[in-house]
Amino acid sequence: MSEKLMMSTGNKAVAAAVKMAKPTVVAAYPITPQTEVIETIADYVGSGAMDARYIPVESEHSAMTACIGASITGVRVFTATSSHGLLYMHEMLHWAAGARLPIVMGQVNRTLAPGWNIWAEHSDALSQRDTGWLQVYVSTVQEAYDATLMAFKIAEDNRVLLPVMINMDGFLLSHIMQPFEMTEPGDFIPPLNLPQKIDVNDPKGYGAMSPADIHFTFRYDMEKAMKNARTVIAETEAEFAKRFGRSYAPVEEYLCDDADVVIVAMGTLGKEAEVAADLLRKEGIKAGVMRVRWLRPFPLDMKVEGKELVVIDRDYSFGFGGVIAGEIQARYPGAKIARVIAGLGGQEVTYEDMAELVRTRKIGTEFWFGIPKEEQ
Amino acid sequence: MYEIRIHSRGGQGGVTAARMMASAAVKDGKFATACPFYGAERRGAPIVSFVRIDDHPVRIYSQIKKPDMVVVLDPTVMDTVNVLDGLKKGGEIFINTHEEVQFPEQFTVHKADLTGIALRENLVVAGSPILNTPVIGALAKLGLFTPESGTKAITETFADPRNVAAAKEAYNEVK
Numbered sequence: 001m002s003e004k005l006m007m008s009t010g011n012k013a014v015a016a017a018v019k020m021a022k023p024t025v026v027a028a029y030p031i032t033p034q035t036e037v038i039e040t041i042a043d044y045v046g047s048g049a050m051d052a053r054y055i056p057v058e059s060e061h062s063a064m065t066a067c068i069g070a071s072i073t074g075v076r077v078f079t080a081t082s083s084h085g086l087l088y089m090h091e092m093l094h095w096a097a098g099a100r101l102p103i104v105m106g107q108v109n110r111t112l113a114p115g116w117n118i119w120a121e122h123s124d125a126l127s128q129r130d131t132g133w134l135q136v137y138v139s140t141v142q143e144a145y146d147a148t149l150m151a152f153k154i155a156e157d158n159r160v161l162l163p164v165m166i167n168m169d170g171f172l173l174s175h176i177m178q179p180f181e182m183t184e185p186g187d188f189i190p191p192l193n194l195p196q197k198i199d200v201n202d203p204k205g206y207g208a209m210s211p212a213d214i215h216f217t218f219r220y221d222m223e224k225a226m227k228n229a230r231t232v233i234a235e236t237e238a239e240f241a242k243r244f245g246r247s248y249a250p251v252e253e254y255l256c257d258d259a260d261v262v263i264v265a266m267g268t269l270g271k272e273a274e275v276a277a278d279l280l281r282k283e284g285i286k287a288g289v290m291r292v293r294w295l296r297p298f299p300l301d302m303k304v305e306g307k308e309l310v311v312i313d314r315d316y317s318f319g320f321g322g323v324i325a326g327e328i329q330a331r332y333p334g335a336k337i338a339r340v341i342a343g344l345g346g347q348e349v350t351y352e353d354m355a356e357l358v359r360t361r362k363i364g365t366e367f368w369f370g371i372p373k374e375e376q
Numbered sequence: 377m378y379e380i381r382i383h384s385r386g387g388q389g390g391v392t393a394a395r396m397m398a399s400a401a402v403k404d405g406k407f408a409t410a411c412p413f414y415g416a417e418r419r420g421a422p423i424v425s426f427v428r429i430d431d432h433p434v435r436i437y438s439q440i441k442k443p444d445m446v447v448v449l450d451p452t453v454m455d456t457v458n459v460l461d462g463l464k465k466g467g468e469i470f471i472n473t474h475e476e477v478q479f480p481e482q483f484t485v486h487k488a489d490l491t492g493i494a495l496r497e498n499l500v501v502a503g504s505p506i507l508n509t510p511v512i513g514a515l516a517k518l519g520l521f522t523p524e525s526g527t528k529a530i531t532e533t534f535a536d537p538r539n540v541a542a543a544k545e546a547y548n549e550v551k
Contacts, residue, residue, distance in 0.1 A: 007399045007410070033414075118414075140433075172437045177395045177410040179402045268437040275435050350438040 005179040010144045010168050013180055014080065014106040015040035017148035019050045020185050021104075024075035027055035027066035032118050033170040034082040034108040041078075060085040064092035064103075071101040072206055074197030076152065079103065082170060083110035083124045090128065096163045097132025097222065099206050102155035102192070103163040105133075106148065109267065109314075110170040111345045119346020120169040122266060122315040126295075126323045132222050134164040134229055135296045139252075139271035141178040144168050146246055147293075150236050153189045157236075159228040161194070171346070172268045183244050226297045233294060250294040251302055255281070259288030261358055262304075264324065265312040266292050269343055273312075275351035280358055287358055298327060304335045310361050312354070314343040321366055338362055342369035377430040379440045380520070383459050384449035387419040389508030393449065394425035396512050396529040401429040403525035409434045422453040429520065447515070448472060449490070449507045470514060470550075472507060488514045488550040490542075497542045506542070509534060513543030514550040523547060 008016070015037050018026070026045070028038040044050035053070075057063045063079050071077045081089065086107060096103050111121040125135060134154065138144045144166065151164040168174055198204055210218065233250060241247035254274045256262055261280075263273040270291030280287035290302060290309075313322025320326060325339040338361035343349045347370060357369065368376060380397065384390030391412040398408035412425040426440045442462045448471040453459065463469070465482050474489035494505035509530050516526040530539050 005402055007395055007402065169437075171414045172411075175412060175414060176437065177398055178434070179398075179407065271435050272437050348438055350441075351436060 004181045006182065007177045008141055008180050009036060009175050009177055010138075010141050010173040011036035011108070011175065012040050013141045013145040014148050014166065014168070015044070016182050017145045018078050018106075019044050020182075021076065021078070021149060021152045021189055022050070023052055023078045023104075025053045025055065025067070025070035026078045027057055027063045027070065028079045029057055029060045029063045029081070029085060031060070031082045031085040033110060033174045034080050034085070034106065036174070037080040037106050037108070060088040061092060064089040064096060067103045068092060068096050068099065068101060071096070071103050071194075072099070072198045074192065074194035074199075076156070076192050077101075077103045078105070080106035080108070082108040083112060086124050086128060087112070090131070093128055093131040093133060093163075095207075098218065100161040100196075100222070100225070101163060102152075102161055102194070104148070104151045104155055105163065105165045107165045107167045108170045108174045109167050117345045118170065120172050120268070120314065121344050121346065122167070122313075123344075125165060125167050126315045126317075128165075129296065129323070132162060132226075133296065134160075134162055134226075134294070135167060136164065136294050137167045137266040137270075137292065138173070139268055139291060140180075141173070141176065142180040142246065143248070144173065145180055145182065146240065146244075146248065149183075149185050149188065150240055153236050154229065154232050156189075156192045157232045158193065158195060160225050160232050162222065162225050162229065167267065169267045186243075188240070188243060229297050230300070233297075248293065250292075250299040252289075252291040252293060253303075254289040254291070256288035256290060256303065256307075258286055259307055260286045261308045261310065261361065262288045262290050263310050263312065263354055263358060264290045264292060264328065266295070266314065266324065269312055269314060269349060269354070272351045273354050276354035276358065279351065279355045285358065292324060295324075298331060300331065302328070302332065304328070304332045307336070308361065308363055309335055309337045310340060310358050311337050312340045312342050312349075312357070316341055316344065336363045338364070339366040340369055341366065377428055377434070378445070378520075379443045380427040380429075380445045380447060381440050381443040382425040382427065382447040382449060383453050383457060384423055384425070384507070385453060386421050386423050388449055388504065389506060390423055390425045390449055392533065393447075393508035393511050394427050396508065396526070396533055397427045397515060397520060398429070399532065400512065400516070400521035400525040400529040403528055404521050406431065406521075407433050411437070413439060422457050443467065445470065447511065449511060451477075468518070470511075470518065472511070486514070486518055486550055488546050490514065490546055493542050493545045493549070497538045497545070499538050499542055506539070509539035510542040510546035513546035516543070517547045517550045
């Protein structure tokens with residue numbers, strides 16, 4: 001490995017990427033396990049390493065509101081949160097997306113109470129799935145850094161102009177230390193040019209009364225922007241790979257070409273699943289992994305035909321099922337899916353566990369990992 | 377892949393030790409990760425941290441169940457924690473002690489009096505001897521990483537030269 005590598009947590013890598021992206025305003029409220037992100041940024045601002053206005057606020061609702069107010073003036077804006085903090089922003093998440101503001105957020109995935117639990121789960125971000133934010137889920141410290149840099153470019157592209165949420169698993173990724181390269185982005189992220197920015201010399205307004213005909217158009221335009229985002233994400237990831245040598249796709253495939261069975265998962269589970277696939281291949285089972293990175297916009301070109309899928313949801317929609325399995329089934333009606341619920345509340349799920357979930361899969365059923373089979 | 381589990385108490389620097397170990401291995405050209413297990417524990421409670429060192433990028437995030445090596449920074453945790461849990465047959469133990477210790481014969485035992493070294497170097501913070509820099513010296517001697525990389529990992533983390541001095545002492549003392 002090269003001299004350029006340094007050890008960092010996921011949290012610090014996100015903060016380092018934000019420093020590189022040079023936002024004008026950061027407004028945030030601390031919450032475990034996100035705290036290190038904004039502590040580090042506050043240090044950068046305090047020491048002069050980062051020329052930004054850091055606005056400490058009294059709540060996450062205010063954090064997002066401050067971000068919206070700043071973003072409307074056409075400047076680059078960042079915030080970070082987790083779990084209950086994200087939920088406390090809920091109303092303003094819709095507002096940020098509806099106002100077409102390219103705010104970027106670091107989101108550390110953590111379980112929701114009760115009972116009190118600070119460990120990884122995806123229910124927090126998935127409960128904000130329909131707010132109009134783009135959502136990407138990362139699996140390594142390097143990817144957290146790279147995805148944060150790309151998030152600004154994607155959000156601010158005038159074909160998109162929607163906010164982006166970068167999700168990483170609480171503690172598993174936010175607090176792990178891995179070697180990573182703090183690549184200088186150079187001119188990778190062009191200057192922000194918000195077309196409808198508020199300027200005191202050219203007054204405009206946001207959020208005026210909008211009757212149905214206009215409102216309907218606003219929402220249709222948001223979905224057009226989401227569709228455009230697929231193109232912009234592809235272009236951005238291709239340019240990133242060309243410039244910096246690290247390539248990403250909306251769905252990261254591992255050993256999928258000849259696979260009979262594929263584990264589908266997000267975040268750290270999706271990365272560790274690669275080790276499960278290696279293990280299964282040694283046993284003669286042709287296994288692969290699809291790690292879903294971009295959940296919104298949802299990937300439309302997953303190659304699910306002729307394969308069985310073991311979809312691991314680190315989330316649950318009560319009265320329905322796992323969110324990811326449900327979305328894949330809806331978009332790929334012919335998909336053969338064994339639905340697994342695992343990792344809730346930071347439940348330990350190892351690559352050996354995942355290999356066993358593949359060996360014992362039953363297509364068309366839902367299995368809660370850790371609950372005895374006879375009780376389900 | 378070589379997997380190390382570190383036993384310490386909250387506040388003793390086990391997490392920082394794990395980071396410096398992984399950092400030293402990376403400086404040697406290896407891949408490594410360090411992950412503390414964050415439970416409900418607080419200062420003074422037994423905690424574990426994990427280090428993985430490999431020739432390839434480490435893709436595992438779950439806890440280490442079958443370590444190749446166990447590092448015991450604070451032997452008093454053994455009153456309540458089975459530090460040998462899952463340790464591979466023929467696995468190695470490093471323990472911070474000046475006393476005679478008995479472990480099953482299937483394991484290789486190494487020891488050094490890190491607490492004594494820290495006290496001699498006057499490496500004491502808030503009344504607690506600093507163990508995480510001397511342990512880097514001891515583990516360099518055991519071949520986890522080169523002494524040069526261990527020293528670099530320490531100096532990147534701590535400016536005080538007594539940390540490197542303590543690591544050198546532990547390097548010379550460990551058996």
